[in-house]
Amino acid sequence: MDNGGNALDFGNLKVVSALGRGAKGLVFLAKTYEGQWLALKVVSKALIRMRNSSHRKRVSFEQQILRRFNHPLLPRLRGVLETEELLGFAIDFCHGGNLHSLRRKQSEKTFTVDAIRFYAVELVTALDYLHNIGVVYRDLKPENILIQESGHIMLVDFDLSKKLNPKSPQSVSAMSSPSSDSALLLDRRKRLLPGFCYCHSGVIPLDSDSQLGMNSPARSESDSVEKSNSFVGTEDYVSPEIITGEGHNFSADWWSLGVVLYEMLYGMTPFKGVNRKNTFQRILTKQPDLTGETTPLKDLIKKLLEKHPDRRIEVDEIKCHDFFKGVNWNSVLQIARPPYIPQNDIEDKAGFSRKDVESFVHKVFFKNDSHKEDKTKETEKKKINGANRNNIYDKNQNTVWVNKLTEKPTKNGDFLVF
Incomplete structure (x- = not known):
């Protein structure tokens, strides 16, 4: 893969699990069909439209800056992704956490x-x-x-x-x-x-x-x-x-x-x-x-x-x-000899479809709204909980199951004013 030249889609990418969330987006663990593990960061287009143009500019800026990097301690842009509902890009996955x-x-x-x-x-x-x-x-x-x-x-x-x-x-x-x-x-x-x-x-x-x-x-x-x-x-x-x-x-x-x-x-x-x-x-x-x-x-x-x-x-x-x-x-x-070398123990599980990922992202950021563009209120509020780390989306319950994503990101997170 070259440095950001590839367009990613769900035809050449398998989304395995959710890694975490920020104020504006989610990060997923994904794998290319060539076997490369990636961290895929996605943001909701609906969320961008609700806020202001600066949020789309921030996504674009981050992609541009990643393209410039040529350093072993900084990420490289491995590809970009866009669907009708999501914008995203991928960098190399780090096995050792933070x-x-x-x-x-x-x-x-x-x-x-x-x-x-x-x-x-x-x-x-x-x-x-x-x-x-x-x-x-x-x-x-x-x-x-x-x-x-x-x-x-x-x-x-x-x-x-x-x-x-x-x-x-x-x-x-x-x-x-x-x-x-x-x-x-x-x-x-x-x-x-x-x-x-x-x-x-x-x-x-x-x-x-x-x-x-x-x-x-x-x-x-x-x-x-x-x-x-x-x-x-x-x-x-x-x-x-x-x-x-x-x-x-x-x-x-x-x-x-x-x-x-x-x-x-x-x-x-x-x-x-x-x-x-x-x-x-x-x-x-x-x-x-x-x-x-x-x-x-x-x-x-x-x-x-x-x-x-x-x-x-x-x-x-x-x-x-x-x-x-x-x-x-x-x-x-x-x-230099690092004091800690992580174990490569990624579990390669069945992937999730584009619709699963889009629905999951939407429900994280629009808990009280339907998946439609007019944002009609749902008849029942869906509750995010962390009962099961192993599934990011339960199709029967239509519920998010990632406990890393239950806390609101602003609890101890970023603030941003332009």
Whole structure:
């Protein structure tokens, strides 16, 4: 298969089971008739029509960005799929699950320092590649860090990513004045953080000795590119500058790396609050609790979790940090030995038809509506439950049977505002 050149359909693809869901789509395990295992991500066209054109643009953007990748730690587009009701695309399937599930399998629900170093090196390498092609990832979290059959990582899910363009005099001028979109984002943040006062530069605590960056030196690897003002990410991992709306660029990914490393070391995220609003407040005001003796890893985390992006450690300093002493960055992928090699134990089951998959996707996102385009109310509400993992769709009961998909994705998931 070439890199995205193939059109997929249910005539050359067998859908085996559901793997998980997001706010806008579902991911299935599928197999080509040549024997290649794929992760197939699909979205409902009806859901796109209900919302706005940006959702279709995000699907298109993700496909375009996957076509650009040529890196062993990033996915490749293996084909695209379209039916009357679905849009989708496929990437290679990762046999080892994700870093979140792997951490929870550890005896103390944390990784050893050596394991953290291995995954950290690969994360820095992958993010450095993305930044070099002008892409800010914006959704780094353990659930998006998959383990390949080889034991190496693969970053997935790029629908929140953004291409940052080089600055021009016109773009600098435009960024200096607030737009109507910025006003909408500001209003959203006011509702999330009512205890803060706002100005065009962002959010400032009312007791305001902790104003960010009033006299900080301008130092950023990304000074030459535009900044994004999108309010986007996953709440535990989002950087302060995204919350405040001051504009963010590649440095936001290094903040998220600090959160991921903290979680790998301590088994929890550093700023988790009782709700989203409280989490955001803690991200803006609280310092990470790096308990125990000082170590190079804790020092790296502290420098990654610097609240002002212009003072945050970036790629050259990260690679030279004591935690990575002795790492040969030019050959790390050739000589590194992964701490975990997954077992290839995929169960090859009977496939599901196009109609089964379309009906399944529809019932996940339109539980109270019929399958028809006019969305007439069903006489009875269908209930999603997780009684049986082995069947994604029971034709007799007409019910979804995937317990991974019962939780609403917004419970601890992504938020997205353009």
